[in-house]
Amino acid sequence: MDARAIDASGRHAGHDTLAPGLALDQIGEALASFYDDLIAEGIPENLAALVRQVHTPEPVSEPDPVVPMPVRKSGRLALVVEDEATTQRLAVSLLDETELEAIGCDSAEEALAVMRDRGGDVALVFADIQLSGVMDGLQLARAVAMLWPTAHMIVTSGRRSPRPDLLPERVVFIPKPWSPKDVLVEAERATHEPPPAVP
Known part of the structure; x- marks a missing residue:
């Protein structure tokens, strides 16, 4: 890997250090920005799959359909x-x-x-x-x-x-x-x- 690779301290050349408290989606965005370069350098497929998994957001489930409540009968x-x-x-x-x-x-x-x-x-x-x-x-x-x-x-x-x-x-x-x-x-x-x- 060239000088742009992430070093042992978690710092990427030209970029800020990824702090431990970052949310998973922020980490995913950071990894995704390096994805093309990593592929060009021949990273293992399992690491590429991990990057894709982190970057891909969870599908949003459809809300349950609203079922109207039946009218309560008065007995009349x-x-x-x-x-x-x-x-x-x-x-x-x-x-x-x-x-x-x-x-x-x-x-x-x-x-x-x-x-x-x-x-x-x-x-x-x-x-x-x-x-x-x-x-x-x-x-x-x-x-x-x-x-x-x-x-x-x-x-x-x-x-x-x-x-x-x-x-x-x-x-x-x-x-x-x-x-x-x-x-x-x-x-x-x-x-x-x-x-x-x-x-």
Whole structure:
């Protein structure tokens, strides 16, 4: 090796001494700066491999993907009363993303059967006004307002909104096509706002 080689004291000609406290990456950078000269002078392959190993940074591992936490269910229910299957599935899927457990009903009569069984657990009833059974959504809204007044009630329709005097107090009307945001806002109210006082 020529005069540029590292001497026994750890000093390289023309360079500062490598202090014992240097970090491994700093040592690697220093060794890498001499690598080409060392190769030209025919250093053993095992030393060249060591230099490459010191200089090569560790691969950075990818962070674990963020998995959204599932929504904790409150044990309360949301009834979707809709006879159009695609719209019912959409509303049930939407409300299943909230703290409520959503149940689809094809008719007002089916919804009333659920209310008779679990009316105390129902936080929200979301019903189309036009239904295929004997009762329509307005009749269902009046029955729910009278028998289960703590349940939050929404009615919807693609036709014009019903006259205000046909809607029981506190029933919310959302026109079709409804916005998911509007439905989620009402679900939030049903879940977190205190229910109305029962006279």
